[in-house]
Structure formats: structure tokens, C-alpha cells
Amino acid sequence: MNLSQIEAFCTVADTGSVSEAARQLECNRTKLSMAIKALEKELDTQLFVRSGNNVTLSEAGKAIYKDCENLLVTSSRIKQTCAQVSGEFNAEIWIARDDSLPDDMWQDLAHTMNNQFPATSFNIVLASSGDLANLVETHQVDFAFGVDYERIDDPRITYQPLGKIRMMSVCKSDHALSKLRRVNDEELRNSMQAVMVYLNEKDNPELQPFSLRYIGFSSFDYMLSTILTENAWGVLPEPLIRHHLRKQELAVIKHTYGLTQEDYCMFTSAGMSEHPGMSWLADKLSDYLFDF
Incomplete structure (x- = not known):
């Protein structure tokens, strides 16, 4: 068992595909498959369940995945520590x-x-x-x-x-939501929202739209521009909008979660x-x- 076999195993497990794993590792698919088979032979157990072009972890594979991942992390740490001791840093x-x-x-x-x-x-x-x-x-x-x-x-x-960064639910100062003494969930859901979107496929409930109508951006600055020019609201970081709040161009929405910290x-x-x-x-x- 060697680190290249462990890396092959973890990458195939992460991607669910030998072809994609070979692409990420920049190696030949046949060589990668042989590394997996050699590891399975040494451990005397099947690590993947193969179905067509897709592979999923077997029960044994699931059981050892975390330990294999930790081995790769430890290997990386050893290499980085040696580089640090020798005074070598990335140029x-x-x-x-x-x-x-x-x-x-x-x-x-x-x-x-x-x-x-x-x-x-x-x-x-x-x-x-x-x-x-x-x-x-x-x-x-x-x-x-x-x-x-x-x-x-x-x-x-x-x-x-x-450090902590304060996130504020805001709208333009003349928006209807800014006039309410207390904003309920239904009123927020019925108002257009500018939301943060991202490419990573993992589900994240904190970034799910609250409103039934929304437009998504990958940038807080684009969200801010939309809130200032369109009839929308959104959650923005305080450092980015402090001067807009001071100039009373934006107003904090009086909602239960109008102010949060991340x-x-x-x-x-x-x-x-x-x-x-x-x-x-x-x-x-x-x-x-x-x-x-």
C-alpha cells in the first residue's frame, strides 16, 4: 500500500468516476485502475461497487475512506513542514x-x-x-x-x-419594507430578494433564497447595486454598506433575523x-x- 494508491482511491471515491479521477490526477486511466486493483488485492477486499461507468464505495470502502483521507492530509503536512524548515516558500x-x-x-x-x-x-x-x-x-x-x-x-x-462580520437584511430607504415597524416572514417572501449564489454543488441552507421571487449573484457588490436600483432586499455585510447606511440610502429591515453574525x-x-x-x-x- 502506497500513497499514490491511497490518492487514487480517495479521488475515485470523491468523483464517482475513474475517468474524472484520472483527469484530475493527470494520469492514465488504465494506470489509475491498476492502482485501485492493487490496493484491493493487498487489502483483500472490494473497495468499490462498479455499475457501468459509475463507481460507488462499498461498505469496506466507506469504512476506510476517512482514514485514507487523513493519510493524505498527514503526508501533505509532512512535506509542508519540511519545506518550512528548509526556508522554502512558494514564489x-x-x-x-x-x-x-x-x-x-x-x-x-x-x-x-x-x-x-x-x-x-x-x-x-x-x-x-x-x-x-x-x-x-x-x-x-x-x-x-x-x-x-x-x-x-x-x-x-x-x-x-x-473576526466576526455583521450581516444585515437591508433595502433601499424608500422601499415599502423600510416603512414597517416590524416585518414578518410573509412580507419578506412576497418581496423581491437579491441573493448570493455559488458554483459549489453542496447544499447550503444559509444561502437558500427566503423570498418566493429572487435574483442571484455571485457578488455582494452586484447584490448591493440591485438593491439600490431595483425594488429588492437582501442580506449584505456591514463593512460593504456602512457608508450607504450613514447616507440613509439603505435601511435595515426590522425582521427577526435582520441582524446576524458570521x-x-x-x-x-x-x-x-x-x-x-x-x-x-x-x-x-x-x-x-x-x-x-
């Missing part, structure tokens, strides 16, 4: 972030970080809050920062809360060494959130 880092915090703040942080750590190239991409954990889990980015909607027990992801997190692959630039960035974001 290029990919960062995903949502737009719950103002763009100008991110631009200032990006420029300062680039000057502080000139040996490293930082690539910062915008993503939906609900996709951040998945982007890290699938190694499309190295780190991610944003509102944590997807908190699950996943040994492949490390969640580091940097964790603002740094998402990291389990076992990955924290680059000094990411430690610096996490501290700056934590200080910023403390002011709210």
Missing part, C-alpha cells in the same frame, strides 16, 4: 477572496503586501463566498478569505476565524505552511474587523 501564491470587505481596502493591502514581501508574487482573484472552501480544497488557490458559509468537518481544510475566515489546505505574507494579511484583516 507565487494564489489567493481567493469574496467582496464582503471594500475593494479599496483590498487594493491597499495588496500593494502593501507586495512591497513587504517582494520575493513572492501574489495573485488575488474574486470569488463567491460559498465557493471559497471548495477552491482551496481542490487546490485551485492556496489561501482564501471571506465570509464562512460552508463550515463542515473536512480534514482537508483549515478554518481560521479572523465568521470571517482564512481558508487553508490542511498541512500547508502559512506563508509570512499570509500571516501578515490575516493580522491586518483581523485588525480591520475588530473596528466593526
